Amino acid sequence: MKILLTVHQFFPEFSAGTEVLTLSVARTLIALGHEVRVFTGYPATEMLTDGERFDQYHYDGILVDRFLHAYTEMGDQTSKIEIGYDNHLAANFFERLLGEFKPDVVHFFHLNRLGTGLIEKAVAARIPAFYTPTDFWSICPTGQLLRCGGRACSGPSPDAGNCVVHFAANLIGPQVGKVVTALPDGISDALVRIARSPRMPSASFIAEVRALEGRLEKNIHRLNQLQGIFAPNNMIEALLLRHGVQSDIVIKSPYGINLDHPVVARDRASDSSPLILGFIGTLASHKGCHVLLKAMQQFSAQEVCLRIYGKQTDFPEYVAELHQLAEGNEAVAFCGTFRNEEIFEVLGGMDALVVPSVWNENTPLVVYSAQAAGCPVIASDVPGIAEAVAEGRDGLLFEPGSVGGLVNILKRLLEERGLLENLALNSRPPKSVSVYVDELLQAWRTSM
Numbered sequence: 001m002k003i004l005l006t007v008h009q010f011f012p013e014f015s016a017g018t019e020v021l022t023l024s025v026a027r028t029l030i031a032l033g034h035e036v037r038v039f040t041g042y043p044a045t046e047m048l049t050d051g052e053r054f055d056q057y058h059y060d061g062i063l064v065d066r067f068l069h070a071y072t073e074m075g076d077q078t079s080k081i082e083i084g085y086d087n088h089l090a091a092n093f094f095e096r097l098l099g100e101f102k103p104d105v106v107h108f109f110h111l112n113r114l115g116t117g118l119i120e121k122a123v124a125a126r127i128p129a130f131y132t133p134t135d136f137w138s139i140c141p142t143g144q145l146l147r148c149g150g151r152a153c154s155g156p157s158p159d160a161g162n163c164v165v166h167f168a169a170n171l172i173g174p175q176v177g178k179v180v181t182a183l184p185d186g187i188s189d190a191l192v193r194i195a196r197s198p199r200m201p202s203a204s205f206i207a208e209v210r211a212l213e214g215r216l217e218k219n220i221h222r223l224n225q226l227q228g229i230f231a232p233n234n235m236i237e238a239l240l241l242r243h244g245v246q247s248d249i250v251i252k253s254p255y256g257i258n259l260d261h262p263v264v265a266r267d268r269a270s271d272s273s274p275l276i277l278g279f280i281g282t283l284a285s286h287k288g289c290h291v292l293l294k295a296m297q298q299f300s301a302q303e304v305c306l307r308i309y310g311k312q313t314d315f316p317e318y319v320a321e322l323h324q325l326a327e328g329n330e331a332v333a334f335c336g337t338f339r340n341e342e343i344f345e346v347l348g349g350m351d352a353l354v355v356p357s358v359w360n361e362n363t364p365l366v367v368y369s370a371q372a373a374g375c376p377v378i379a380s381d382v383p384g385i386a387e388a389v390a391e392g393r394d395g396l397l398f399e400p401g402s403v404g405g406l407v408n409i410l411k412r413l414l415e416e417r418g419l420l421e422n423l424a425l426n427s428r429p430p431k432s433v434s435v436y437v438d439e440l441l442q443a444w445r446t447s448m
Helices: 017-031 080-085 088-101 117-124 161-172 174-180 185-195 204-223 234-242 289-296 316-326 340-347 365-372 403-415 419-425 433-447
Strands: 002-006 035-043 054-059 062-069 105-108 129-131 228-231 250-252 275-280 304-309 332-336 352-355 377-380 395-398
Touching (some): 002 017, 017 035, 017 365, 062 088, 080 204, 088 117, 105 433, 117 204, 161 185, 161 204, 228 234, 228 433, 234 250, 275 289, 275 340, 289 304, 289 403, 316 332, 340 365, 365 377, 377 403, 395 403
Parallel strands (some): 002 035, 002 105, 035 062, 105 129, 304 332, 352 377, 377 395
């Protein structure tokens, strides 16, 4: 079978959960004898002509076609927001790629900056197309369901007024932005209705407002043309259905991870100090590493140590904030990145993994990896994580953003003998990527 996988960014420059999932699926399919190709995106750092925005490279024996995107005018489009979710240039290239490669099936893992127009190209070519959402991007323009200031959001309001206000607040700045985003949705929706009136001038900001207002409807219309959507958890499934995705195409299927690498066992029955914690993930504010560092300030280096794994160059201002929080604390080490094949070795070097996300986190693959390694998970109590981590059984949960809540859990681990060992022994083995790929293959073949 010839399979085209699509993801918004890919190795070697990008290696977060979505990219790891895509690569794991690709490798498993190739091992089964299938031909796999990847279409992805990459942020361009210089001005390019339309014809210069596409290139090719090989990664791990996989041919990768790449779109060099940017928030700038390209093709026949001028709206930067529209270009982010409905990129005509990328869609036209994708159409040519389908004609050249002639895949039997297309599976989308992420469409940010590529656009949901790719779905229509696959449907027009009569190629079965499927989608695995790894965050909330198809519904939420930021992919995080967060308003300015960190408040949770349930999704776009009827006229996307809350999305418009969110984008405007980011331009104004965080202090004023918090006030602006407190504007009731009814008022912001009314402002959008005024902006989309044909009597309004064709100013650039009016075009952006109209692009945001039409985003959800266009995306949902295209999602409903798919043969199937593999929802990884109940929260994603409910979100899609609430915003208009047809229930008959939604398939509940948690992610699978690569279990072929050797697990490094750790003796968590030992009462030796210090307690070694780990953070593994993107060093961005929504991942909440700052919450963990603030909690670390309540303990001595003899009690708790922290190893932080993550790329430090993607969000330099936030990373600088993290270093400032860790300044003078000898218990904190920034350990950089590691190859995905080393995940179980890294987890074997810590007593517990901390996942302090401050957004409605989708299920992070690192949680499944920790469970496979028998490593207890200390995490924010958000739906995507709480569905995977059993409170008091194989992990402990605290209120998102609560430094005090995390401190109390760490004190429990230090004071309650046997708690860490019991959590480790109760770890449930996650689904393997081989089983996950079998589920994909079954759905793909059924659609043919």
